[in-house]
Amino acid sequence: MKIMVCPLNGPRNITEFVCGGDVKAVPDPAACSDAEWTDYLFIEDNIAGEVDEWWLHTPSNTWFIARRNTLTDEILATMTVADYFDSKRSAADAVAGAGGAA
Structure with missing residues (x-):
């Protein structure tokens, strides 16, 4: 049985x-x-x-993001939508800050 970890409901x-x-x-x-x-x-x-893909846990109607390797079908990580976009925003801010310091 293949298991996916839902950020809200667990495995x-x-x-x-x-x-x-x-x-x-x-x-x-x-x-x-x-x-x-x-x-x-x-x-x-x-x-x-x-x-990075959108996934829906259908029993709870919870949307989240999963990072998956399409070659192996391995699920590498799952995260809430807020956590995903916060991490993207933080990475973009870090790049902008590094570029402004040069």
Whole structure:
């Protein structure tokens, strides 16, 4: 049995989860073309290796982010949406701070 750790509910059987696709930047719907919006909605990068994906724990209706290796199907980490975007924001701030100090 394959187990995934839900950030809210802990370790659960993988059958309780649904993958929502890659985490990617949302284009501005008021400014992007129909082709750009369609690509955002329907086109996945299909990366071989580590990817960040949206996952849903269906019994609790909890969305979260999982880092998964698509070559081995190993789930490397799971985190709440807030923790994921906080870590991305902190990393971007660190890069901006390092660039400003040079």
